[in-house]
Amino acid sequence: MLIREIETKHILTHSKLPGLGYSINPYVGCQHACVYCYARFMKRFTNHDEPWGQFVDIKTNSAEVFDKDILKVKSGEGAFIASVTDAYQPIEGQYKLTRSLLERIADLPPDLLYNEFAVSILTKSDLVLRDLDILKRLKKISVGFSISMMNETASRFFEPRCSPIRQRLAALKTLHDNGIRTYAFISPVLPGITDLPAIFAALEGIVEYVCGETLNMRCGNLTDVLHALSLFNKNLRPVFEQNIRSRSYWKSVEREFYELAQKHAIPVNNFFHHID
Ligand code: SF4
Structure with missing residues (x-):
């Protein structure tokens, strides 16, 4: 594992995510x-071939840069943490950059502009619970966990170093019980792997809303996905390959998604498609 400390010019970067900015x-x-x-498309922009x-790369000056960047924020804007990394990956346990940034946000002057500054965290690590004390101080906060599958063995092949699924669900419950707005991002939905009924049943009562997403294959990940699938259970490969690009399959998945959401009384925020 190559670990490098770097400096960044900006830590608040424009995004098109609704309501965040x-x-x-x-x-x-x-x-x-x-x-x-x-x-993984980030490799192209950051000169990595590993x-x-x-x-x-650890942006060691994140918190100091935040103090400058926050001055450009306008009313109604907020931040999504994180869009191209996991802000609670294991190295965060040592560097605490995410924690420092959340502290900065919690300590913003109490005026209308900053009271409205929304923060949405999406992670696959229960390390986020370490920062519960700060999360409770934030005025507009939501914390989500990505969940693609319920099978822990499959999870080790597809997402080897994330928190086990039972820990993600337990973390969602803890956050919810502590008054934090929670959500689940059911992503990516993988044919033959993602068990939507089991996921929705596990989420009932611990999330305020859900989003869903098909597999985004525009970044050259399909070979690795197929490899993991073969290692987990090669018998699933035909069903996966038959459906992964099928519009009718994804229509039926989306229908099932909304039906399950209704059954479990969990509002759907969005279902994202990446099929051409
Ligand atoms: S947690 Fe997984 S999906 Fe999210 S940024 Fe890290 S490697 Fe990518």
């Missing part, structure tokens, strides 16, 4: 090493 990525790369990760999951 900015992304915060304290790291480049991600130790979680999910085989389906779309963020395999995805085998490098992390």
Whole structure:
């Protein structure tokens, strides 16, 4: 694993996410090493040729840069943490960059502009619970966990260094019980692997809303996904290959998604398609 300390010019970068306006990525790369990760396109922009999951650049000056960047924020904007990395990957336990940034946000002057500054965290690590004390101080906060599958064995092949699924669900419950707005991002939905009924049943009562997403294959991840699938259970490969690009399959998945959401009384925020 290549680990490097770097300096960044900006930590609030423009994003098109509705209601947020900015992304915060304290790291480049991600130790979680999910085989389906779309963020691997970042290798092109950051001069990395190591395999995805085998490098992390640590933006050590993130908190200081935040103090400058926050001055450009306008009313109604907020930040998504994180769009191309996981801000709670294992190295965060040591560097605490995400924690420092959340402290900065919690300590913003109490005026209308900053009271409205929304923060949405999306992670696959229960390390986020370490920062519960600060999360509770934030005025507009939501914390989500990505969940693609319920099978823990499959998870080790597809997302080898993320928190086990039972720990993600337990973390969602803890956050929810502590008054934090929670959500689940059911992503990516993988044919033959993603068990939507089991996921929705597990989420009932612990999330305020869900989003869903098909596999984004525009970043060259399909070979790694198929490899992980073969290692987990090669018998699933035909069903996966038959459906992964099928519009009718994805229509039926989306229908099932909304039906399950209704059954479990969990509002759907969005279902993203990446099929051409
Ligand atoms: S946790 Fe997110 S950013 Fe990290 S490798 Fe997995 S999908 Fe990519």
